[in-house]
Amino acid sequence: KQEVTQIPAALSVPEGENLVLNCSFTDSAIYNLQWFRQDPGKGLTSLLLIQSSQREQTSGRLNASLDKSSGRSTLYIAASQPGDSATYLCARGPGKLIFGQGTELSVKP
Amino acid sequence: ETGVTQSPTHLIKTRGQQVTLRCSSQSGHNTVSWYQQALGQGPQFIFQYYREEENGRGNFPPRFSGLQFPNYSSELNVNALELDDSALYLCASSVTGLVRSETQYFGPGTRLLVL
Numbered sequence: 001k002q003e004v005t006q007i008p009a010a011l012s013v014p015e016g017e018n019l020v021l022n023c024s025f026t027d028s029a030i031y032n033l034q035w036f037r038q039d040p041g042k043g044l045t046s047l048l049l050i051q052s053s054q055r056e057q058t059s060g061r062l063n064a065s066l067d068k069s070s071g072r073s074t075l076y077i078a079a080s081q082p083g084d085s086a087t088y089l090c091a092r093g094p095g096k097l098i099f100g101q102g103t104e105l106s107v108k109p
Numbered sequence: 110e111t112g113v114t115q116s117p118t119h120l121i122k123t124r125g126q127q128v129t130l131r132c133s134s135q136s137g138h139n140t141v142s143w144y145q146q147a148l149g150q151g152p153q154f155i156f157q158y159y160r161e162e163e164n165g166r167g168n169f170p171p172r173f174s175g176l177q178f179p180n181y182s183s184e185l186n187v188n189a190l191e192l193d194d195s196a197l198y199l200c201a202s203s204v205t206g207l208v209r210s211e212t213q214y215f216g217p218g219t220r221l222l223v224l
Contacts, residue, residue: 004151031211032211034211034212034213036215041197041220042217042218043113043115043199043215043216043217043218044152044199044201044215045215046212046213046214046215049211049212051211089151089152091151091152093211093213094211095142095157095164095165095211096142096154096157096165096167097142097144097152097154097201097213098154099151099152099153100151101149101150101151102151
């Protein structure tokens with residue numbers, strides 16, 4: 001069974017801190033890995049997509065990496081801001097996305 | 110370019126009723142996927158439609174059905190509603206073709222409450 005796990009379930013950090021969110025998956029034949037942000041009661045916003053042939057992707061203060069051999073992906077957020085507070089979800093693709101349960105991030109001013 | 114839209118935003122139904130949720134895909138996208146997200150959980154894949162045909166289905170009973178129209182918009186129908194069907198229903202659009210973008214773009218969701 002293909003599974004995606006995100007630990008921790010919740011994280012609280014002070015503003016300005018650099019942080020790492022973790023995502024692990026059981027299927028080493030992964031095709032791609034996508035990171036999303038979800039604000040309370042809202043839909044998902046795509047942040048970054050990493051193809052299996054890539055090691056990392058960057059967008060602004062966000063950097064996502066993919067290590068197929070260890071079955072892990074990380075989302076690095078630099079200089080966190082209160083506006084970064086949301087739930088972050090990772091999902092393996094393609095097509096039928098399999099999601100982790102998410103990490104709820106709170107950035108305190 | 111318009112994003113993915115869903116209607117209605119909220120819906121309250123009683124057990125045993127039927128419901129239809131609607132999704133308009135992002136301009137230029139030909140594939141629509143539906144997901145169910147229970148409170149505090151990650152989304153679960155229901156099914157995907159490409160060229161008006163079902164193109165993959167998750168572990169959901171037949172009372173969950175769908176349609177895709179020639180303009181690539183889509184409907185999700187749920188018959189004989191159960192209390193556990195209460196969730197946020199998300200629609201996502203993407204492109205399947207020679208020049209493919211696997212990125213799925215999600216709509217704001219429809220919040221369904223079954224009483």
